[in-house]
Amino acid sequence: MDPLPAFLAQREGSTLLLAPQRNISSLAAADVQRELQAVFAQVEEADVQHVVIDLEALAHFGSETLRVMHMVWKRLRPKGGKMVVCNVSRVGRDILQVARFDLLWPILPDRPAALAALA
Amino acid sequence: MTTVLVVDDSAVDRRLVGGLLEKDAELKVRYAVDGGDALAAMKRGPVDLVLTDLVMPGMDGLQLVAAVRGSTPSVPVILMTSKGSEEIAVRALQDGAASYVPKRILAQELLDTVRRVIALSARQRSHGRLLGHMTHSLCKFELGNESALVSTLVQYLQENLLQMGLCGDAECTRIGVALEEAMVNAMYHGNLEVGSELRGEDDTSFYRVAAERARVPPYRDRRILIQANLTRDEAVFSIRDEGPGFDPSTLPDPTSPESLERVSGRGLLLMRAFMDDIRHNSTGNEVTLVKRRSPEPASSQNEVA
Numbered sequence: 001m002d003p004l005p006a007f008l009a010q011r012e013g014s015t016l017l018l019a020p021q022r023n024i025s026s027l028a029a030a031d032v033q034r035e036l037q038a039v040f041a042q043v044e045e046a047d048v049q050h051v052v053i054d055l056e057a058l059a060h061f062g063s064e065t066l067r068v069m070h071m072v073w074k075r076l077r078p079k080g081g082k083m084v085v086c087n088v089s090r091v092g093r094d095i096l097q098v099a100r101f102d103l104l105w106p107i108l109p110d111r112p113a114a115l116a117a118l119a
Numbered sequence: 120m121t122t123v124l125v126v127d128d129s130a131v132d133r134r135l136v137g138g139l140l141e142k143d144a145e146l147k148v149r150y151a152v153d154g155g156d157a158l159a160a161m162k163r164g165p166v167d168l169v170l171t172d173l174v175m176p177g178m179d180g181l182q183l184v185a186a187v188r189g190s191t192p193s194v195p196v197i198l199m200t201s202k203g204s205e206e207i208a209v210r211a212l213q214d215g216a217a218s219y220v221p222k223r224i225l226a227q228e229l230l231d232t233v234r235r236v237i238a239l240s241a242r243q244r245s246h247g248r249l250l251g252h253m254t255h256s257l258c259k260f261e262l263g264n265e266s267a268l269v270s271t272l273v274q275y276l277q278e279n280l281l282q283m284g285l286c287g288d289a290e291c292t293r294i295g296v297a298l299e300e301a302m303v304n305a306m307y308h309g310n311l312e313v314g315s316e317l318r319g320e321d322d323t324s325f326y327r328v329a330a331e332r333a334r335v336p337p338y339r340d341r342r343i344l345i346q347a348n349l350t351r352d353e354a355v356f357s358i359r360d361e362g363p364g365f366d367p368s369t370l371p372d373p374t375s376p377e378s379l380e381r382v383s384g385r386g387l388l389l390m391r392a393f394m395d396d397i398r399h400n401s402t403g404n405e406v407t408l409v410k411r412r413s414p415e416p417a418s419s420q421n422e423v424a
Contacts, residue, residue, distance in 0.1 A: 025303045026270040029329035036323050060292050062299050063386035091292045098392040099385045 006035040009042055012052075015118055016042055017111065018072065019054040024064035036068065043072050049081040052114040053105075056087035066099055073104065086114040121237055122147045122164075126157040126171035126183065127199070132222075136170065136199070139229050146233070154178025158186055161194070168237055169196040170229075173204050173211075181211050188215040193247075195240045197232060199225065250282035260345040262302075264310050264333050269302045269343075276347050276356070283349055285412050293393040294354070294410055300386040301358040301406050302343055309360025309404055310341035315383040356408045364403035 006027060008019040018039065024032055043051060053069055055061070073083045086108040088096065096102045108114040123146055127133045137148045149166065151157035153175045160166070169187055173180035184196045195217035200208045208219040217236045220228050256279055262268050277295045280286055286294065307313050311332045313325055332338040341361035348355045370384050390397050396409035 023270070023299075025299055026266055028266050029307075029326040029333060033323045033326035033330060036326065040323075060296050062296055062303065063389060064303065066385050091289055091296070094293065094392075095296065095389060098389055 005038075006031075007039050009039070011048075012115055014047055014049040015052060015115060016045075016048045016050070017052045017054055018042075019057060020061070020065060020068075021057045023058065023061050024068055025062050032064075036071070039068070039072065040075060043075045049076070049079055050118045051076060051081065051083045052111065052118070053083065053085045054087050054111060054114070055085060055089070055092050058092065059089050060091045061095060063099070066095070066101060069101070069105075082118055084108055084114045084117050086110055120147050121145055121167045122149060123168045123170055123233065124149050124151055124157060124160055124166040126151045126154065126169060126175070126180075128153055128172065128175045132172065132199075136225065136229065139225060140170075140233065143230060143234070154180070154183035154186065157183055158190070161187075161191065166194060168233065168240070169194060170199065170233065171196060172199050173207060174201065181207065181214070184211050184214055184216045193240070193244055195236050197236055247282065250279075251284070253283055254351055256283070256347070256349040258347050260343075260347075262343045262345065264306045264339070264341070264343070266303070266306070269299060269306065272345065273298045273302070279347070279349055280354060283351055285349065285351060285354055286410070297390045297393040297408055298356060298358075300390050301356070301408060302345065304386055304406075305343045305358050305360035305362075305404075308365065309362035310343065311338045312362055352412045354410045357405060358408070359400075359405035362404055364400075366403055367399045 006020060006022055006024065008021060010017050024035075027035065042048065051072055053072070058065070069083075069085075076083055083104075084106045085096065087110055088107050093102075093107065096105075096107065106117055108117055123140055125133055125136050125140070125148055127136065133150050133152075137150065140146045140148050149160060149164075151160045154171070155178050157169060157171065158178075161169075169183070171180045171183050178186070180198050184198070187194055187196050192215075196215070198208050198211050198216050198219040200219050200221050202221070202223065205219075205221070208216075211219065217240070218232050220232050258279075260272055262272065273295045276298060277291050280291050280294060281288070307325075307329055308315070311329050313329045313332065344357075344359040344361075346357045367387070370387060390406070390408060394408045395411050396407075398407045398409075399405065400407075
Protein backbone atom coordinates (compact mmCIF):
# COMPACT_ATOMS: atom_id res chain seq x y z
CA MET A 1 0.00 0.00 0.00
CA ASP A 2 1.26 3.43 -0.89
CA PRO A 3 2.03 5.22 2.40
CA LEU A 4 1.59 8.78 1.14
CA PRO A 5 -1.92 10.28 0.97
CA ALA A 6 -3.12 11.42 -2.42
CA PHE A 7 -4.44 14.67 -0.95
CA LEU A 8 -3.16 16.93 1.79
CA ALA A 9 -5.86 18.99 3.44
CA GLN A 10 -5.93 21.95 5.79
CA ARG A 11 -8.50 24.48 6.87
CA GLU A 12 -8.48 28.24 6.79
CA GLY A 13 -11.72 29.20 8.45
CA SER A 14 -14.55 28.01 6.23
CA THR A 15 -12.17 27.28 3.36
CA LEU A 16 -10.74 23.84 2.80
CA LEU A 17 -7.36 23.76 1.07
CA LEU A 18 -6.81 20.55 -0.85
CA ALA A 19 -3.39 19.79 -2.33
CA PRO A 20 -3.27 16.70 -4.56
CA GLN A 21 0.11 15.00 -4.16
CA ARG A 22 -0.11 12.60 -7.10
CA ASN A 23 -2.16 11.96 -10.19
CA ILE A 24 -5.31 10.04 -9.38
CA SER A 25 -4.74 7.89 -12.47
CA SER A 26 -1.58 6.43 -10.89
CA LEU A 27 -3.57 4.92 -8.02
CA ALA A 28 -5.30 1.54 -7.99
CA ALA A 29 -9.10 1.76 -8.14
CA ALA A 30 -9.53 0.60 -4.54
CA ASP A 31 -7.14 3.29 -3.31
CA VAL A 32 -8.92 5.96 -5.36
CA GLN A 33 -12.23 4.97 -3.82
CA ARG A 34 -10.80 5.29 -0.32
CA GLU A 35 -9.12 8.63 -1.04
CA LEU A 36 -12.28 10.07 -2.57
CA GLN A 37 -14.42 9.07 0.38
CA ALA A 38 -12.01 10.87 2.69
CA VAL A 39 -11.90 14.00 0.54
CA PHE A 40 -15.66 14.19 0.03
CA ALA A 41 -16.28 13.73 3.76
CA GLN A 42 -14.16 16.82 4.42
CA VAL A 43 -15.81 18.87 1.68
CA GLU A 44 -19.24 17.97 2.99
CA GLU A 45 -18.54 19.14 6.53
CA ALA A 46 -21.13 21.70 7.49
CA ASP A 47 -18.68 24.52 8.18
CA VAL A 48 -16.77 24.11 4.91
CA GLN A 49 -18.04 26.57 2.38
CA HIS A 50 -15.21 27.10 -0.13
CA VAL A 51 -12.35 25.04 -1.50
CA VAL A 52 -8.90 25.94 -2.80
CA ILE A 53 -7.25 23.29 -4.97
CA ASP A 54 -3.48 23.78 -4.73
CA LEU A 55 -1.79 22.06 -7.67
CA GLU A 56 1.80 22.88 -6.71
CA ALA A 57 2.75 19.21 -6.32
CA LEU A 58 1.44 18.24 -9.77
CA ALA A 59 3.46 19.26 -12.80
CA HIS A 60 0.66 17.75 -14.85
CA PHE A 61 -2.53 15.77 -14.35
CA GLY A 62 -5.22 14.07 -16.37
CA SER A 63 -8.94 13.58 -16.62
CA GLU A 64 -9.16 11.47 -13.47
CA THR A 65 -7.77 14.32 -11.35
CA LEU A 66 -10.02 16.74 -13.24
CA ARG A 67 -12.91 14.49 -12.41
CA VAL A 68 -12.16 14.61 -8.69
CA MET A 69 -11.90 18.40 -8.84
CA HIS A 70 -15.25 18.52 -10.65
CA MET A 71 -16.89 16.32 -8.03
CA VAL A 72 -15.54 18.51 -5.24
CA TRP A 73 -16.91 21.58 -7.00
CA LYS A 74 -20.33 20.00 -7.45
CA ARG A 75 -20.50 19.27 -3.74
CA LEU A 76 -19.94 22.93 -2.94
CA ARG A 77 -22.65 24.29 -5.17
CA PRO A 78 -25.66 23.36 -3.01
CA LYS A 79 -23.93 25.24 -0.18
CA GLY A 80 -23.39 28.30 -2.36
CA GLY A 81 -19.66 27.71 -2.09
CA LYS A 82 -16.91 28.53 -4.55
CA MET A 83 -13.78 26.74 -5.72
CA VAL A 84 -10.56 28.23 -7.02
CA VAL A 85 -7.31 26.70 -8.21
CA CYS A 86 -3.78 27.91 -7.49
CA ASN A 87 -0.11 27.11 -8.13
CA VAL A 88 -0.83 25.71 -11.58
CA SER A 89 2.08 24.76 -13.82
CA ARG A 90 2.28 25.86 -17.42
CA VAL A 91 1.10 22.49 -18.70
CA GLY A 92 -1.49 22.31 -15.94
CA ARG A 93 -2.95 25.57 -17.19
CA ASP A 94 -3.09 24.12 -20.71
CA ILE A 95 -4.95 21.11 -19.35
CA LEU A 96 -7.51 23.24 -17.53
CA GLN A 97 -8.01 25.36 -20.64
CA VAL A 98 -8.38 22.37 -22.96
CA ALA A 99 -10.92 20.86 -20.58
CA ARG A 100 -12.60 24.31 -20.39
CA PHE A 101 -12.52 24.13 -16.61
CA ASP A 102 -10.78 27.51 -16.54
CA LEU A 103 -14.29 28.80 -17.28
CA LEU A 104 -15.56 27.25 -14.05
CA TRP A 105 -12.71 27.84 -11.60
CA PRO A 106 -10.57 30.96 -11.33
CA ILE A 107 -6.85 30.21 -11.54
CA LEU A 108 -4.81 32.16 -9.01
CA PRO A 109 -1.01 32.34 -8.70
CA ASP A 110 -0.68 31.15 -5.10
CA ARG A 111 -2.51 30.32 -1.88
CA PRO A 112 -2.70 33.87 -0.50
CA ALA A 113 -4.25 35.08 -3.76
CA ALA A 114 -6.63 32.13 -3.76
CA LEU A 115 -7.77 32.80 -0.20
CA ALA A 116 -8.13 36.50 -0.94
CA ALA A 117 -10.31 35.71 -3.94
CA LEU A 118 -12.65 33.73 -1.72
CA ALA A 119 -12.80 36.28 1.08
CA MET B 120 41.24 13.75 -14.52
CA THR B 121 37.96 14.05 -12.56
CA THR B 122 37.17 17.28 -10.73
CA VAL B 123 35.49 16.97 -7.35
CA LEU B 124 34.07 20.02 -5.60
CA VAL B 125 34.22 19.71 -1.82
CA VAL B 126 31.65 21.90 -0.07
CA ASP B 127 31.91 22.40 3.68
CA ASP B 128 31.76 25.44 5.95
CA SER B 129 34.47 23.93 8.18
CA ALA B 130 38.00 24.57 6.94
CA VAL B 131 39.24 21.61 8.97
CA ASP B 132 36.73 19.25 7.36
CA ARG B 133 37.46 20.59 3.88
CA ARG B 134 41.16 19.88 4.40
CA LEU B 135 40.45 16.42 5.80
CA VAL B 136 38.19 15.44 2.89
CA GLY B 137 40.54 16.94 0.34
CA GLY B 138 43.42 15.00 1.80
CA LEU B 139 41.49 11.73 1.49
CA LEU B 140 40.53 12.43 -2.12
CA GLU B 141 44.02 13.47 -3.19
CA LYS B 142 45.23 9.94 -2.47
CA ASP B 143 43.70 9.16 -5.86
CA ALA B 144 45.88 10.73 -8.55
CA GLU B 145 42.91 10.81 -10.95
CA LEU B 146 40.99 13.22 -8.73
CA LYS B 147 41.45 16.98 -8.78
CA VAL B 148 39.89 18.77 -5.82
CA ARG B 149 38.34 22.21 -5.63
CA TYR B 150 36.68 23.77 -2.60
CA ALA B 151 33.64 25.85 -1.66
CA VAL B 152 32.52 27.09 1.75
CA ASP B 153 28.75 26.72 1.31
CA GLY B 154 26.04 26.03 -1.25
CA GLY B 155 26.07 29.47 -2.82
CA ASP B 156 29.85 29.41 -3.14
CA ALA B 157 29.56 25.94 -4.71
CA LEU B 158 27.14 27.11 -7.40
CA ALA B 159 29.41 30.05 -8.19
CA ALA B 160 32.39 27.70 -8.43
CA MET B 161 30.49 25.45 -10.84
CA LYS B 162 29.82 28.43 -13.09
CA ARG B 163 33.51 29.30 -13.13
CA GLY B 164 34.58 25.86 -14.31
CA PRO B 165 33.21 22.35 -14.93
CA VAL B 166 32.85 19.98 -12.00
CA ASP B 167 32.34 16.23 -12.34
CA LEU B 168 31.07 15.54 -8.83
CA VAL B 169 29.95 17.56 -5.80
CA LEU B 170 30.75 16.30 -2.31
CA THR B 171 28.91 18.38 0.24
CA ASP B 172 28.32 18.70 3.92
CA LEU B 173 24.67 18.57 4.92
CA VAL B 174 24.42 21.30 7.52
CA MET B 175 25.82 24.64 6.39
CA PRO B 176 24.79 28.26 6.91
CA GLY B 177 22.97 29.90 4.02
CA MET B 178 22.29 27.24 1.39
CA ASP B 179 22.54 23.83 3.03
CA GLY B 180 23.36 20.46 1.47
CA LEU B 181 19.74 19.58 0.69
CA GLN B 182 19.17 22.87 -1.07
CA LEU B 183 22.42 22.42 -2.97
CA VAL B 184 21.27 18.98 -4.15
CA ALA B 185 18.07 20.53 -5.50
CA ALA B 186 19.95 23.41 -7.13
CA VAL B 187 22.46 21.13 -8.86
CA ARG B 188 19.68 18.80 -10.03
CA GLY B 189 17.94 21.76 -11.56
CA SER B 190 20.93 23.42 -13.24
CA THR B 191 23.32 20.55 -14.04
CA PRO B 192 21.48 17.26 -13.56
CA SER B 193 24.37 15.25 -15.01
CA VAL B 194 26.61 16.20 -12.06
CA PRO B 195 26.10 13.79 -9.16
CA VAL B 196 26.03 15.03 -5.57
CA ILE B 197 27.23 13.02 -2.58
CA LEU B 198 26.28 14.12 0.92
CA MET B 199 28.48 13.87 3.98
CA THR B 200 26.32 13.31 7.01
CA SER B 201 26.84 13.78 10.71
CA LYS B 202 25.44 11.48 13.37
CA GLY B 203 21.65 11.83 13.61
CA SER B 204 21.10 13.23 10.13
CA GLU B 205 20.63 9.93 8.31
CA GLU B 206 16.90 10.58 7.86
CA ILE B 207 17.65 13.82 6.08
CA ALA B 208 20.18 11.97 3.94
CA VAL B 209 17.53 9.46 2.89
CA ARG B 210 15.28 12.33 1.92
CA ALA B 211 18.13 13.81 -0.09
CA LEU B 212 18.51 10.50 -1.92
CA GLN B 213 14.82 10.62 -2.76
CA ASP B 214 15.32 14.17 -4.02
CA GLY B 215 18.18 13.17 -6.30
CA ALA B 216 21.42 12.92 -4.35
CA ALA B 217 23.61 10.12 -5.71
CA SER B 218 24.81 8.77 -2.38
CA TYR B 219 25.82 9.71 1.15
CA VAL B 220 28.76 8.96 3.40
CA PRO B 221 28.65 9.31 7.19
CA LYS B 222 31.45 11.59 8.35
CA ARG B 223 32.49 9.17 11.06
CA ILE B 224 33.60 6.62 8.42
CA LEU B 225 34.96 8.96 5.76
CA ALA B 226 38.44 7.45 5.91
CA GLN B 227 37.05 3.96 5.17
CA GLU B 228 34.25 4.74 2.72
CA LEU B 229 34.83 8.06 0.97
CA LEU B 230 37.15 7.07 -1.89
CA ASP B 231 35.18 3.92 -2.75
CA THR B 232 31.91 5.85 -2.77
CA VAL B 233 33.32 8.64 -4.92
CA ARG B 234 34.80 6.20 -7.44
CA ARG B 235 31.56 4.21 -7.63
CA VAL B 236 29.44 7.31 -8.21
CA ILE B 237 31.87 8.68 -10.82
CA ALA B 238 31.84 5.37 -12.71
CA LEU B 239 28.05 5.19 -12.66
CA SER B 240 27.76 8.80 -13.76
CA ALA B 241 30.12 8.17 -16.67
CA ARG B 242 28.09 5.15 -17.77
CA GLN B 243 24.86 7.15 -17.59
CA ARG B 244 26.33 10.00 -19.65
CA SER B 245 27.61 7.55 -22.22
CA HIS B 246 24.23 5.84 -22.33
CA GLY B 247 22.52 9.18 -22.80
CA ARG B 248 24.88 10.10 -25.61
CA LEU B 249 24.26 6.75 -27.28
CA LEU B 250 20.49 7.17 -27.13
CA GLY B 251 20.92 10.55 -28.73
CA HIS B 252 22.14 8.67 -31.79
CA MET B 253 19.09 6.43 -31.93
CA THR B 254 17.10 7.00 -35.11
CA HIS B 255 14.29 4.47 -34.75
CA SER B 256 12.75 2.64 -31.83
CA LEU B 257 9.92 0.14 -31.89
CA CYS B 258 8.80 -1.32 -28.62
CA LYS B 259 5.77 -3.27 -27.53
CA PHE B 260 4.34 -3.78 -24.07
CA GLU B 261 1.60 -5.96 -22.66
CA LEU B 262 0.30 -4.65 -19.34
CA GLY B 263 -2.24 -5.92 -16.90
CA ASN B 264 -4.75 -3.52 -15.40
CA GLU B 265 -2.24 -1.83 -13.11
CA SER B 266 -2.43 1.93 -12.76
CA ALA B 267 1.07 2.23 -11.32
CA LEU B 268 2.63 0.44 -14.29
CA VAL B 269 0.77 2.71 -16.70
CA SER B 270 2.47 5.73 -15.11
CA THR B 271 5.85 4.03 -15.25
CA LEU B 272 5.42 3.11 -18.91
CA VAL B 273 4.44 6.67 -19.79
CA GLN B 274 7.61 7.94 -18.10
CA TYR B 275 9.68 5.41 -20.04
CA LEU B 276 8.16 6.51 -23.35
CA GLN B 277 8.69 10.16 -22.45
CA GLU B 278 12.37 9.52 -21.76
CA ASN B 279 12.68 7.90 -25.18
CA LEU B 280 10.98 10.88 -26.84
CA LEU B 281 13.38 13.29 -25.15
CA GLN B 282 16.43 11.20 -26.00
CA MET B 283 15.46 11.12 -29.66
CA GLY B 284 14.98 14.87 -29.64
CA LEU B 285 11.47 14.68 -31.02
CA CYS B 286 10.15 17.26 -28.56
CA GLY B 287 11.08 19.56 -25.69
CA ASP B 288 10.18 19.12 -22.03
CA ALA B 289 6.77 20.80 -22.03
CA GLU B 290 5.66 19.08 -25.23
CA CYS B 291 6.84 15.79 -23.79
CA THR B 292 4.72 16.40 -20.70
CA ARG B 293 1.68 17.01 -22.85
CA ILE B 294 2.30 13.84 -24.85
CA GLY B 295 2.61 11.97 -21.56
CA VAL B 296 -0.79 13.29 -20.49
CA ALA B 297 -2.35 12.06 -23.75
CA LEU B 298 -0.71 8.63 -23.45
CA GLU B 299 -1.82 8.22 -19.87
CA GLU B 300 -5.39 9.14 -20.85
CA ALA B 301 -5.40 6.52 -23.60
CA MET B 302 -4.03 3.79 -21.34
CA VAL B 303 -6.34 4.62 -18.44
CA ASN B 304 -9.31 4.59 -20.84
CA ALA B 305 -8.16 1.21 -22.13
CA MET B 306 -7.99 -0.10 -18.59
CA TYR B 307 -11.21 1.28 -17.10
CA HIS B 308 -13.58 1.60 -20.05
CA GLY B 309 -12.03 -1.07 -22.24
CA ASN B 310 -10.80 -3.99 -20.16
CA LEU B 311 -12.86 -3.49 -17.02
CA GLU B 312 -15.92 -2.24 -18.95
CA VAL B 313 -16.71 0.36 -16.29
CA GLY B 314 -18.80 2.92 -18.08
CA SER B 315 -19.03 6.63 -17.46
CA GLU B 316 -22.69 6.26 -16.54
CA LEU B 317 -21.46 4.92 -13.20
CA ARG B 318 -19.77 8.22 -12.45
CA GLY B 319 -23.10 9.92 -11.95
CA GLU B 320 -23.32 11.62 -8.62
CA ASP B 321 -21.41 9.02 -6.65
CA ASP B 322 -17.95 8.85 -8.13
CA THR B 323 -16.83 6.16 -5.71
CA SER B 324 -19.15 3.61 -7.40
CA PHE B 325 -17.04 3.78 -10.53
CA TYR B 326 -13.86 2.86 -8.65
CA ARG B 327 -15.61 0.30 -6.46
CA VAL B 328 -16.87 -1.58 -9.52
CA ALA B 329 -13.45 -1.24 -11.20
CA ALA B 330 -11.70 -2.70 -8.13
CA GLU B 331 -14.17 -5.60 -8.01
CA ARG B 332 -13.84 -6.42 -11.70
CA ALA B 333 -10.06 -6.22 -11.61
CA ARG B 334 -10.12 -9.32 -9.42
CA VAL B 335 -12.42 -11.54 -11.49
CA PRO B 336 -12.36 -13.03 -14.98
CA PRO B 337 -12.73 -12.15 -17.77
CA TYR B 338 -11.81 -8.57 -16.78
CA ARG B 339 -8.84 -9.52 -14.65
CA ASP B 340 -7.13 -11.38 -17.46
CA ARG B 341 -7.47 -8.72 -20.15
CA ARG B 342 -4.35 -6.90 -21.18
CA ILE B 343 -3.47 -3.46 -22.51
CA LEU B 344 -1.28 -3.79 -25.60
CA ILE B 345 0.91 -0.80 -26.32
CA GLN B 346 3.15 -0.23 -29.30
CA ALA B 347 5.45 2.78 -29.60
CA ASN B 348 7.08 3.42 -32.96
CA LEU B 349 9.45 6.37 -32.67
CA THR B 350 11.64 8.10 -35.21
CA ARG B 351 13.27 11.50 -35.09
CA ASP B 352 10.31 12.96 -37.00
CA GLU B 353 7.30 11.14 -35.69
CA ALA B 354 5.99 9.12 -32.77
CA VAL B 355 3.14 6.69 -33.38
CA PHE B 356 1.56 5.05 -30.36
CA SER B 357 -1.16 2.45 -30.49
CA ILE B 358 -3.01 1.41 -27.37
CA ARG B 359 -5.33 -1.57 -27.58
CA ASP B 360 -7.54 -3.13 -24.94
CA GLU B 361 -9.14 -6.57 -24.95
CA GLY B 362 -12.63 -5.38 -24.18
CA PRO B 363 -15.61 -5.30 -26.53
CA GLY B 364 -14.90 -1.79 -27.82
CA PHE B 365 -17.19 1.21 -28.20
CA ASP B 366 -18.36 3.79 -30.71
CA PRO B 367 -16.41 7.05 -30.16
CA SER B 368 -19.07 8.98 -32.07
CA THR B 369 -21.53 8.31 -29.26
CA LEU B 370 -19.54 10.44 -26.83
CA PRO B 371 -21.13 13.82 -26.13
CA ASP B 372 -19.19 16.85 -27.27
CA PRO B 373 -17.39 17.97 -24.13
CA THR B 374 -16.97 21.47 -25.55
CA SER B 375 -20.70 22.11 -25.78
CA PRO B 376 -22.07 24.53 -23.17
CA GLU B 377 -24.31 21.90 -21.60
CA SER B 378 -21.36 19.53 -21.24
CA LEU B 379 -19.44 21.96 -19.07
CA GLU B 380 -21.53 20.74 -16.15
CA ARG B 381 -20.59 17.14 -16.91
CA VAL B 382 -17.12 15.68 -16.62
CA SER B 383 -17.14 12.88 -19.21
CA GLY B 384 -15.11 13.10 -22.37
CA ARG B 385 -12.30 15.28 -21.05
CA GLY B 386 -9.79 12.48 -21.51
CA LEU B 387 -10.49 12.30 -25.22
CA LEU B 388 -10.36 16.07 -25.39
CA LEU B 389 -6.88 16.09 -23.87
CA MET B 390 -5.71 13.39 -26.27
CA ARG B 391 -6.99 15.37 -29.26
CA ALA B 392 -5.47 18.60 -27.99
CA PHE B 393 -2.02 17.24 -27.24
CA MET B 394 -1.48 14.93 -30.22
CA ASP B 395 -1.46 15.74 -33.91
CA ASP B 396 -3.66 12.82 -34.94
CA ILE B 397 -5.88 10.40 -33.13
CA ARG B 398 -7.65 7.47 -34.78
CA HIS B 399 -9.84 4.70 -33.41
CA ASN B 400 -10.19 1.33 -35.06
CA SER B 401 -13.64 0.23 -36.20
CA THR B 402 -14.24 -1.87 -33.06
CA GLY B 403 -13.33 1.01 -30.81
CA ASN B 404 -10.83 -0.97 -28.74
CA GLU B 405 -7.70 0.51 -30.21
CA VAL B 406 -6.57 4.10 -30.45
CA THR B 407 -3.60 5.36 -32.43
CA LEU B 408 -1.95 8.61 -31.35
CA VAL B 409 0.48 10.43 -33.60
CA LYS B 410 2.84 13.24 -32.71
CA ARG B 411 5.05 14.79 -35.33
CA ARG B 412 8.15 16.78 -34.78
CA SER B 413 7.42 20.45 -35.24
CA PRO B 414 10.05 23.10 -35.84
CA GLU B 415 10.26 24.96 -32.55
CA PRO B 416 11.64 28.41 -32.01
CA ALA B 417 14.87 28.23 -29.99
CA SER B 418 13.23 29.96 -27.01
CA SER B 419 10.63 27.23 -26.58
CA GLN B 420 13.16 24.36 -26.52
CA ASN B 421 13.68 25.14 -22.84
CA GLU B 422 10.01 25.80 -22.14
CA VAL B 423 9.33 24.87 -18.57
CA ALA B 424 6.44 22.50 -18.12
